[in-house]
Amino acid sequence: MYDYNNFDESFVRNRVAQFREQVGRRISGALTEDEFKPLRLMNGVYLQLHAYMLRVAIPYGSLNPNQMRQLAMIGERWDKGYGHWTTRQNIQYNWPRLSDIPDMLDALADVGMHAIQTSGNTIRNVTADHFAGAAADEVEDPRPTAELLRQWSTDHPEFQFLPRKFKLAVTGSKADRAVTKAHDIGIRIVKNAAGEIGYQILVGGGLGRTPVVGQVLKDFLPREDLLPYVEAVVSVYNTLGRRDNKYKARIKITTMENGIEAIHDLVEARFAQLRPLFSGVDQEHFANIAADFKAPEFKTASLDGYHAARDADPIFRSWSDTNVDDHRADGYGIVTISMKAHGATPGDASADQMRVLADLAEEFGHGDIRISHEQNVIFPHVHRSDLPAIFAALRAHGMATANAGLISDIIACPGMDYCALATARSIPVAQEIAERFDALKIEHDIGHLQIKISGCINACGHHHLGHIGILGLDRAGVENYQITLGGDAGPDTVIGKRAGPGFAYDQIVPAIERLVHAYLELREDEGETFIDAYRRLGEAPFKAALYPEEDKTNAA
Amino acid sequence: MPRPFSPKVVTANDLIEGDVIYMARNGSWVRDMCMAWLIEDEAEANTQLARATDEPGIAVGPYLADAAAGPTGPIPTHFREAFRATGPSNRFHGKQTQQSAPEAVANV
Ligand code: HEM
Numbered sequence: 001m002y003d004y005n006n007f008d009e010s011f012v013r014n015r016v017a018q019f020r021e022q023v024g025r026r027i028s029g030a031l032t033e034d035e036f037k038p039l040r041l042m043n044g045v046y047l048q049l050h051a052y053m054l055r056v057a058i059p060y061g062s063l064n065p066n067q068m069r070q071l072a073m074i075g076e077r078w079d080k081g082y083g084h085w086t087t088r089q090n091i092q093y094n095w096p097r098l099s100d101i102p103d104m105l106d107a108l109a110d111v112g113m114h115a116i117q118t119s120g121n122t123i124r125n126v127t128a129d130h131f132a133g134a135a136a137d138e139v140e141d142p143r144p145t146a147e148l149l150r151q152w153s154t155d156h157p158e159f160q161f162l163p164r165k166f167k168l169a170v171t172g173s174k175a176d177r178a179v180t181k182a183h184d185i186g187i188r189i190v191k192n193a194a195g196e197i198g199y200q201i202l203v204g205g206g207l208g209r210t211p212v213v214g215q216v217l218k219d220f221l222p223r224e225d226l227l228p229y230v231e232a233v234v235s236v237y238n239t240l241g242r243r244d245n246k247y248k249a250r251i252k253i254t255t256m257e258n259g260i261e262a263i264h265d266l267v268e269a270r271f272a273q274l275r276p277l278f279s280g281v282d283q284e285h286f287a288n289i290a291a292d293f294k295a296p297e298f299k300t301a302s303l304d305g306y307h308a309a310r311d312a313d314p315i316f317r318s319w320s321d322t323n324v325d326d327h328r329a330d331g332y333g334i335v336t337i338s339m340k341a342h343g344a345t346p347g348d349a350s351a352d353q354m355r356v357l358a359d360l361a362e363e364f365g366h367g368d369i370r371i372s373h374e375q376n377v378i379f380p381h382v383h384r385s386d387l388p389a390i391f392a393a394l395r396a397h398g399m400a401t402a403n404a405g406l407i408s409d410i411i412a413c414p415g416m417d418y419c420a421l422a423t424a425r426s427i428p429v430a431q432e433i434a435e436r437f438d439a440l441k442i443e444h445d446i447g448h449l450q451i452k453i454s455g456c457i458n459a460c461g462h463h464h465l466g467h468i469g470i471l472g473l474d475r476a477g478v479e480n481y482q483i484t485l486g487g488d489a490g491p492d493t494v495i496g497k498r499a500g501p502g503f504a505y506d507q508i509v510p511a512i513e514r515l516v517h518a519y520l521e522l523r524e525d526e527g528e529t530f531i532d533a534y535r536r537l538g539e540a541p542f543k544a545a546l547y548p549e550e551d552k553t554n555a556a
Numbered sequence: 557m558p559r560p561f562s563p564k565v566v567t568a569n570d571l572i573e574g575d576v577i578y579m580a581r582n583g584s585w586v587r588d589m590c591m592a593w594l595i596e597d598e599a600e601a602n603t604q605l606a607r608a609t610d611e612p613g614i615a616v617g618p619y620l621a622d623a624a625a626g627p628t629g630p631i632p633t634h635f636r637e638a639f640r641a642t643g644p645s646n647r648f649h650g651k652q653t654q655q656s657a658p659e660a661v662a663n664v
């Protein structure tokens with residue numbers, strides 16, 4: 001893993017000291033809220049409905065056990081004993097006091113973490129595939145690339161006041177678990193015909209009120225051109241992006257308004273200017289970073305105990321089928337630890353759970369922990385012989401739900417329970433769907449099905465990309481939920497289509513239930529997933545299930 | 557015809573805690589919505605909002621929220637204000653952990 005060097009350390013410490021003074025001036029009344037707001041946002045501090053919120057970056061979703069323990073300590077000491085994992089591989093604390101935040105930031109700096117550029121019109125936390133370094137289908141570990149980009153983008157003087165927020169994601173595998181096509185710049189590590197490793201660069205993806213799938217800007221970029229090229233893209237956006245209208249300010253709109261060809265030409269021209277300024281130091285540096293991410297020493301051990309446990313315990317078997325993915329090393333698995341116990345808030349982890357995770361990762365997981373954009377925790381490197389012990393410990397702490405990729409593995413944004421921008425709640429909808437399908441005992445029969453819920457048009461919960469998406473709105477003073485169908489966060493990235501009129505709060509779970517029952521009736525066999533059935537049959541039978549009354553009227 | 561003025565409370569977030577606060581009749585800030593000042597007059601509402609906006613050091617982002625008269629004081633008329641007055645619905649945190657949080661949203 002990458003550890004802070006002296007430069008990182010002193011930069012972060014200085015920033016905390018500076019922010020401590022700014023908070024002091026705000027509290028003394030020397031700064032107005034208008035003056036203070038941009039300063040706090042630069043340091044990840046929001047004001048939500050009931051309290052401030054501190055958003056801490058977890059670069060490319062990677063944590064070591066000490067960092068995890070520190071996150072637990074911070075949640076316990078300055079918050080209400082928990083934290084919330086987000087779709088952008090951050091952790092959010094929902095209840096800090098303004099006067100405590102500088103101390104929280106110092107505690108983060110103690111373990112090489114910070115909240116810089118987790119808000120504002122800057123380059124945000126660089127995200128990556130949460131299976132990085134472990135996935136069987138990987139061209140290369142995306143983390144060194146993500147770390148290089150993180151260092152380049154942090155405090156980059158030219159890019160502190162972009163037209164709008166700017167998000168980068170990196171994947172090293174075709175399966176694209178980083179949703180690169182929904183980012184301002186998506187970076188896919190690829191191999192060309194000559195066997196060289198380079199990057200495919202996607203641009204102009206994003207969700208929000210205008211969802212757009214990213215387009216290929218460069219099919220193959222040689223490795224050494226990465227920084228000048230990405231800098232060229234951001235620089236073109238910085239001059240061209242619209243500052244007059246924040247709804248048109250993201251690069252997805254810049255790309256739509258100007259056309260990908262025009263953007264391409266401008267980027268190439270800017271790249272030609274920038275390329276000579278990169279002497280190659282960045283590449284030496286990249287080599288050093290890559291060395292920090294070398295794979296752990298994988299062990300060999302007997303799998304007898306693992307198989308015996310599977311035979312003896314159907315609950316363990318079910319969990320190890322659902323929540324453990326294939327690893328590139330023999331005998332190993334990638335463990336997805338569900339932060340979605342049925343009825344719990346998706347993505348919340350208590351301080352106790354965090355400490356258990358830290359201990360388990362240390363004992364059984366080569367000290368490597370990841371946060372996925374699906375708001376779960378991943379142990380990327382676990383020998384299967386250790387799975388029974390891990391499972392037992394997780395079970396004792398409410399983290400052994402066997403639901404990865406299933407209907408209750410829901411992404412939900414904070415919604416109206418916390419977020420000041422929300423138009424409706426999303427968390428309770430997720431809780432009720434999970435509880436309902438758990439009670440019906442059909443979750444495993446339904447199979448792979450992704451539900452994603454946002455509490456407003458900003459789409460933080462990726463609802464556009466849910467096989468079933470749910471968007472909470474305020475319709476004449478009551479919560480109303482719009483359903484989209486057919487979205488997909490996979491490598492092709494499909495934006496779902498709106499199914500029709502929305503549903504009241506107490507009608508949304510029954511509507512989802514009708515939809516799922518329709519799928520179970522319609523599927524060819526158990527192997528056909530919801531999204532496959534939807535693609536085969538189109539929306540009509542699903543809409544008929546959602547709006548049975550209308551169907552009758554039309555038929556009459 | 558101009559729409560009749562609907563009663564308002566002046567509300568904001570506390571500078572240090574971030575907690576939701578309301579302006580009381582004497583101009584001080586209270587945590588509990590039922591102790592808020594339900595302002596029935598538009599000019600008065602605007603005067604008080606301007607005063608709150610000018611007063612640094614306590615209230616962040618003051619605005620006028622619709623409210624109605626309830627049995628023991630003002631109650632919210634919109635679900636957003638109801639959540640602000642009680643706390644999140646997924647966890648027993650925030651104002652609802654103190655006794656007197658309003659139970660009902662006005663039916664208007
Ligand atoms: C205080 C809470 C939050 C605020 C104020 C907020 C604000 C926003 C806004 C305004 C947008 C739309 C940006 C645009 O279209 O230009 C957005 C998008 C997004 N946010 Fe949030 N958000 C919050 C919490 C979260 C959380 C908890 C997550 C993760 C669960 C998240 C992840 C995202 C993602 C993935 C997008 C959409 C992707 C994109 O278009 O960039 N946000 N957010």
Ligand code: SF4
Pocket residue numbers: 413414415416419420421422423454455456457458459460461
């Ligand atoms: S989608 Fe809307 S409600 Fe949900 S977190 Fe984002 S801004 Fe808040």
